[in-house]
Amino acid sequence: MEYSFDWSTVVRGWPYLAQGMAMTLFLVVVAMVLGIVIGTLLAMARMFGPKSVQMLAGGYVNLFRSVPLILTIFWFYFLMPPVLRLLTGDPHLTVGAIYSALAAFTLAESAYYCEIMRAGIGSVRGGQMQAAQSVGLTRWQSLRFVILPQAFRNMTPSLINQTVALLKDTSLVYVISLNDFLGAASKLGQRDGRLVEMYLFVAAVYLALCTLGVWLVNYLQKRRGLAET
Template sequence: MTYNFDWSSIARAWPYLLDGMGTTLFLVAVAMVLGVTFGTVLAILRLFGPRSVAMLAAGYVNFFRSIPLILTIFWFFFLVPLVVRAITGNPYFAVGPVYAAIAAFVLAESAYYCEIIRAGIGSVRAGQFQAARALGMTTAQALLYVVLPQAFRNMTPALINQTVALLKDTSLVYVISLNDFLGAAAKIGQRDGRQVEMFLFAAAVYLALCSLGTMGVHLLQRRGAPSRR
């Protein structure tokens, strides 16, 4: 049995596919920026916070790193509205798919970014932090002006790798009917009866984007590697 490929549906569906890609890139950008921000706070709390606060931050990180991301998405889309309705008595409260996806990605990704940032801070020699404190800087100033700039430079490849993983994870929003790139491709394929072509095309696009990220990581690693003579 042979299959006759017809790629014309891709050409006709470009506006819809671009709209889906816009949603995917929006989710990646928001989750990355907020995830790195909250992850940095969590990493600092784990390293420099009081013991009780550090334990709470560690518990948060371990919890979200242990829970499947798709389950977190389901919680915010289905469970959170039920809880809020029960508390407020508002039977019409709902969390839209966009807000549910953003909340789930930010909370989950901040746990992963936290571990990367914590390792990045640990890669900076302790003597530099101590020297900054000896010069009269506060702990916050030493972290902000001395430690974190070097840490982020050291961990940039790992941050890019995690963002590439985030790009792939955004495809999970298809289960809550959010029209991301994969969701748009699936709907067009189902509409036109060309699922094979659309899923192959979606795979090629994800492969190209992830390959660009991987190339960026390799380039940064080569630039950061010590020269050998």
């Protein structure tokens, strides 16, 4: 049976799709920034902290890298409200879908960013730390002003790769009815009976965004290779 495509749904529903895309990009940007900050702290704790701190940070990373992301979202959306009500004594306390998604993405992604940071810091020559300390800098000053700037430059392609993966993972928020790009497209497709067109359009948009990310990674790696020659 032939299928007659009708793309007018995409045109008519574009304002609603734009709102969904805005939510997706908001989740990506906030989770990326907070994830990198927390991931950097975790990486330094695992590499330079006391043994007990290293074990705690390692346990955190292993936990969130082992648990499926969708389960982490469920934790914050369904389990955190009862826990917070018990702790605060407020029977009406709730955790919204946006805050649940942000918490889940931030904590989960920080575990992945931590391992990227560790690799980036490890890629800096060991003598850099000793050289920085020999001119009077403390260990933390050496990390901040000497090691981390070089490490961030080395691991930028890996950070972009992980952010591309985060972009795709944001589609999981449909399980808590958060209106992201995919959720908005699904609702429009169901309303107009044009799910095929909407899903093809969403796939094309994600493909374009991910392709842009891959191109940027390749470009940065090429520039780095030319700089090292």
